Amino acid sequence: MGICIISGLAKGIDTVAHINSMYEEGKTIAIIASGLNKIYPPENNVLSEKIIQNGGLILSEWEPDEPIEMSRFPKRNRIISALADLILVIEAKYRSGSTITARYGFKQKKEVACIPGNITQKNSYGTNRLLQEGANLVMSTKDILDLLGYEDNKEVELDGRFKDVYDNLCALPQTVDEISKRVNKRISEVNEILFMLEVDGLAESLPGDRYIRCMKSTI
Template sequence: MSSDPRDWIAASLLPGIGAVGLKRLAAAQVPPSRLLDADSEALSLSGARVDTVRALDALAAGRGEPAERLERCLEWLDSGAARCLCPDAEDYPALLWQIPDPPPLLFVRGDAGCLAMPQLALVGSRHASRAGAANAYAFARALSEAGLVITSGLALGIDGAAHQAAVDRGAATVAVFGTGLDRVYPRRHRKLAQTILDTGGAWVSECLPGTAPLPGNFPRRNRIISGLSAGVLVVEAAPRSGSLITARMALEQGREVFAIPGSIQNPAAHGCHRLIREGAVLVETVAHVIEQLGPLLGSYLPAETPAPLPQGLSEPEANLLDKMGYDVAGIDQLVVLTGLSAPELMPLLVSLELKGAIEPVAGGYLRR
């Protein structure tokens, strides 16, 4: 039988009692009510300190900040704004419980049932290139069609593209917050966040309501993104990207790590290249992900459908597109590659852009 969420929330507010201490209580089947009653076994298991015992007295008397935060949180839950999943709840995600420091509280808004489905974390740069965002959208959509729930952090860039791909096909996606669920961050994604709920997805956070988007919250948020998921796909990441933190946490948690390579000229691809050098699975197609995660989906493997080339290209346009390759190509470089002059190239480039075959980017043009 599950313990009262109130007891878990109260225990989490005590100084000196972190996620690891509360996991010890749950693993030993010691309810948090015994900790709140200052039971010696519970105090020892949780790693309580002297200031923990002092805080217990204040909490029991309804004094101090922990008591105030507890009451605010309970009022928020009573309003029906969210659910609180505790470690001994039947629907607490089993995969998340396996990590070294699972969140003792998991606030969920939306359909908590999707947390029990096979999930893939898809993360990357907040300052994504157009190509990176397009890759994130395409992979997230295809992986969602393959039966995986896409999990990410609702950030700008790659995260937002991944969530958008799922909701565009009416599929569930999980957004893990680095704030309380009473505020959406970044604010620019409020409409996307609401659509996640409308399409059967969920918002998840370990933070109590009222928690601001402080920098320290997000690295801890990342362990939940990877902990909920069978694997992590990094689409685009700079060498110091927070996405690499998620990838490292995934490795520590025994999860699969995947990375999409990019141009060596693109700084936002260097983090993915580093992951690949360190052993991440190099991903070029959706099949490369599904093959690794096959046991979660049985023998199902979606058929590869090559992307069609733009129709209606003239022979000069097709030749130019072929010579461009897949890296950013500037006018001077194209003059050398094709033997055409700049005035001869410009009408072809404009036509290819109008036909959706290329797009202008910083430094030149990029094949789509």
């Protein structure tokens, strides 16, 4: 779809975002808080090379040999938010770096979106607070595309028995047994269909032999 993912090359969700954007054959931008010759964390050196090879961009406001200084990390986030059309916060603790990016986003009049979480969960404190302050609530890839203004009118075209199973999948993980009961089909057939859906990116299997619906197909 040509959506470029911007992140900070840090550990965790940053790394995941960069890797997956390349995996999906998209380009990606990493904005770092030190000189271009001083990648932090060092284990992402390889990743930074891959990003360039893939036609992506590593961006820094500092001179190439500028050392790594922790105090500069939060400030770097203003560039991330400035370059983006939409800021999506997956998880954020109380006083997290991603909250800072989101705040910059509010200031810069960007769209900010969060994935909600359980209020008792530490990692959801920041995102839930942002939601309270007016961020958009996102539950699926479709929501993100809506925010970015992409039209989504491609319906999944499936033949009868596949559609049956697909329609019974949702965001809540279900076991094969439950699905087979719902669609009233034999286990062997459900297993076969689920696999075909998985290959087509319409379903995803989770540990514990449970399946959820995948929104990828709507893209």
